[in-house]
Amino acid sequence: MSHAAIALRDINFTWPGQRTPTLVLDRFEVQAHEQVFVSGPSGSGKSTLLALIGGINNAQAGSVEILGQSMQALAGSGRDRFRVDHIGFIFQQFNLIPYLSILDNVLLPCRFSAYRRERALAQGADLLAAAQSLLRSLDLAPTLWTRAVTQLSIGQQQRVAAARALIGRPEIVVADEPTSALDSDRQQGFLDLIQHECEQTGASLVFVSHDQRLAQRFDRRIALDEINRCAHVEENA
Amino acid sequence: MSFLFRLAARSAWNRRLTLALMMLAIALSSAMLLGIERVRHEVRASFSQSVSGTDLVVGARTSPIQLMLYAIFRIGGATNNMGWDSAQKLAKNPAVAWTIPLSLGDSHRGFPVLATNGDYFRHFHYGDGQALQLAQGQAFNDIFDTVLGAEVAQRLHYKLGDHIVLSHGMGGMHLTDHADKPFVITGILARTGTPVDRTVHIGLDAMEAIHLDWQGGARIPGLSIKAELVKKFDLTPKTVTAVLVGLHNRAAVFGLQRDIADDTSEPLMAVLPGVALDELWQVVGIGENALLVVSGMVVIVGLAGLVSAILASLGERRRELAVLRSVGARPFDIFLLLALEGLAVMLAGVLLGVILLTLALCALAPMLSAQFGVTLHPSFPAVGELQLLLWTIIAGFVASLLPGLRAYRLSLADGLTPRL
Numbered sequence: 001m002s003h004a005a006i007a008l009r010d011i012n013f014t015w016p017g018q019r020t021p022t023l024v025l026d027r028f029e030v031q032a033h034e035q036v037f038v039s040g041p042s043g044s045g046k047s048t049l050l051a052l053i054g055g056i057n058n059a060q061a062g063s064v065e066i067l068g069q070s071m072q073a074l075a076g077s078g079r080d081r082f083r084v085d086h087i088g089f090i091f092q093q094f095n096l097i098p099y100l101s102i103l104d105n106v107l108l109p110c111r112f113s114a115y116r117r118e119r120a121l122a123q124g125a126d127l128l129a130a131a132q133s134l135l136r137s138l139d140l141a142p143t144l145w146t147r148a149v150t151q152l153s154i155g156q157q158q159r160v161a162a163a164r165a166l167i168g169r170p171e172i173v174v175a176d177e178p179t180s181a182l183d184s185d186r187q188q189g190f191l192d193l194i195q196h197e198c199e200q201t202g203a204s205l206v207f208v209s210h211d212q213r214l215a216q217r218f219d220r221r222i223a224l225d226e227i228n229r230c231a232h233v234e235e236n237a
Numbered sequence: 238m239s240f241l242f243r244l245a246a247r248s249a250w251n252r253r254l255t256l257a258l259m260m261l262a263i264a265l266s267s268a269m270l271l272g273i274e275r276v277r278h279e280v281r282a283s284f285s286q287s288v289s290g291t292d293l294v295v296g297a298r299t300s301p302i303q304l305m306l307y308a309i310f311r312i313g314g315a316t317n318n319m320g321w322d323s324a325q326k327l328a329k330n331p332a333v334a335w336t337i338p339l340s341l342g343d344s345h346r347g348f349p350v351l352a353t354n355g356d357y358f359r360h361f362h363y364g365d366g367q368a369l370q371l372a373q374g375q376a377f378n379d380i381f382d383t384v385l386g387a388e389v390a391q392r393l394h395y396k397l398g399d400h401i402v403l404s405h406g407m408g409g410m411h412l413t414d415h416a417d418k419p420f421v422i423t424g425i426l427a428r429t430g431t432p433v434d435r436t437v438h439i440g441l442d443a444m445e446a447i448h449l450d451w452q453g454g455a456r457i458p459g460l461s462i463k464a465e466l467v468k469k470f471d472l473t474p475k476t477v478t479a480v481l482v483g484l485h486n487r488a489a490v491f492g493l494q495r496d497i498a499d500d501t502s503e504p505l506m507a508v509l510p511g512v513a514l515d516e517l518w519q520v521v522g523i524g525e526n527a528l529l530v531v532s533g534m535v536v537i538v539g540l541a542g543l544v545s546a547i548l549a550s551l552g553e554r555r556r557e558l559a560v561l562r563s564v565g566a567r568p569f570d571i572f573l574l575l576a577l578e579g580l581a582v583m584l585a586g587v588l589l590g591v592i593l594l595t596l597a598l599c600a601l602a603p604m605l606s607a608q609f610g611v612t613l614h615p616s617f618p619a620v621g622e623l624q625l626l627l628w629t630i631i632a633g634f635v636a637s638l639l640p641g642l643r644a645y646r647l648s649l650a651d652g653l654t655p656r657l
Binding site: 054056076077080081083084085089091094095096097098099100108109111112113164 | 244247248250251523556557560561562563564565566567568569
């Protein structure tokens with residue numbers, strides 16, 4: 001029997017030092033190979049949800065299972081290892097380490113995870129080849145590879161970040177507002193690439209965005225402010 | 238792990254200007270710490286080596302420290318002299334190998350004048366038992382001959398054959414000169430790094446001669462004895478300030494010391510130079526410790542700069558650290574990254590400090606030696622200095638754990654999305 005890629009049940013999470021819980025939800029599931037659009041204005045608990053999925057924080061109540069592994073059962077360093085082994089992250093912006101080359105940025109997960117390194121080696125002749133083929137399929141020409149990270153446009157930087165999230169074929173890719181710094185033409189193009197690559201590698205995609213125009217491209221859409229029973233939506237957000 | 242090292246190196250290179258400035262601050266403060274330690278050590282060494290081989294210093298009763306101050310360091314004046322007959326009696330004591338009579342009181346342009354005899358050049362030793370060496374010329378033969386310490390000759394640009402005039406008394410601007418009886422420079426001593434360098438040496442008979450027509454510290458009105466005529470007088474000194482004594486057998490030193498103290502013919506005292514120097518150093522040593530405290534504070538200020546600079550850079554680095562967290566870096570890795578950087582800056586800073594100090598010493602040593610009589614040699618740090626540096630590095634490492642801990646906490650709290 002196959003586990004759901006992500007399964008959260010009866011979650012109740014309160015940030016340390018706060019009185020009221022930030023995230024209370026009965027059920028949040030993402031199946032293997034599934035691509036899910038998660039929407040929600042700020043304050044709806046997005047960061048908290050991602051922190052739980054990434055194993056950064058543990059919920060005080062409820063269960064978080066990633067690929068069948070209970071996050072609560074792992075110690076802090078175990079969750080750190082589990083995260084890099086199985087989840088690729090793409091953030092809104094400032095994804096890249098400015099002092100590393102583009103290829104070194106892409107290969108970062110392989111440095112911290114033997115599992116990702118082995119799976120990346122299965123993708124290409126060596127790590128470098130794996131990274132290069134990913135960059136190529138994300139429309140980054142070899143002439144860009146030698147540039148300093150800071151010389152890339154935001155769109156190019158996001159594609160490098162996507163390559164880093166995808167290298168070593170993690171089972172789950174989490175994208176946190178990855179398109180919000182891009183103009184609308186490029187948003188579509190970026191989404192195409194991400195979705196295509198996730199299909200290729202068979203990764204589940206959790207795509208978090210407040211931009212409903214992107215939502216229609218997903219089979220399943222989850223509005224976090226609707227399922228989170230304690231969403232504090234900021235009025236001026 | 239090795240990847241973390243490379244990551245730390247790349248990250249540091251990215252912020253090389255800031256880190257270079259921090260390193261420079263550390264280098265300057267550790268160079269200062271080490272420099273002060275060197276000077277301190279050197280001053281102490283040259284202090285304790287200002288006399289050697291002398292078993293007793295004998296003079297009129299006063300405090301041992303005061304006797305050392307004027308007999309060896311030519312600082313201050315003697316309140317009482319000892320009789321020449323006592324000095325003679327001492328010289329004839331069978332336990333005594335040699336004596337050096339010393340008579341002080343006059344000066345030449347701020348440098349003390351020491352009247353003594355040929356035994357001074359034979360028996361006076363300093364440092365590790367080095368004898369005095371004449372750099373030029375010879376010891377005194379004739380009555381108005383003088384031998385200069387190295388620094389006197391250098392500062393006043395004197396050469397052999399020059400004539401100099403002594404002044405009555407020490408210090409002060411308005412001294413009466415012994416202008417009627419000039420001296421001729423017959424010898425210049427090699428540098429010793431001791432008070433000898435600052436001394437003008439004349440014969441005991443010359444001391445008598447220039448004071449023939451003096452009484453009670455002033456010229457006798459109407460009396461003037463020409464220099465050519467002084468030999469017609471008895472120039473045997475009546476008193477001396479102190480006598481340095483060397484023994485045949487050092488074991489006799491306490492016995493002789495007691496005999497001198499018990500002698501009823503004249504109230505005298507005998508001091509063991511080593512003991513008195515230690516006592517004296519305890520007085521001077523307060524200033525020495527103050528120096529060390531000051532340089533310690535310089536190091537602390539340097540470290541505080543290091544810590545605050547790393548802490549300030551944490552704000553900018555929060556995103557970088559969050560990205561590293563997202564690709565699998567543990568909070569401990571983040572901590573290590575910062576601690577490693579602090580340690581590296583500290584190590585490089587201290588190393589640079591040692592190099593800076595060595596270069597500075599190479600450039601400044603001749604000037605320091607000429608101007609202040611402090612001889613500093615550029616050398617590999619001694620064991621004590623290495624310990625000092627090690628403690629500095631340890632302190633720096635501990636200080637750099639502070640930003641490391643803060644980064645650790647931040648990365649725990651921030652998770653993947655730094656709340657800026």
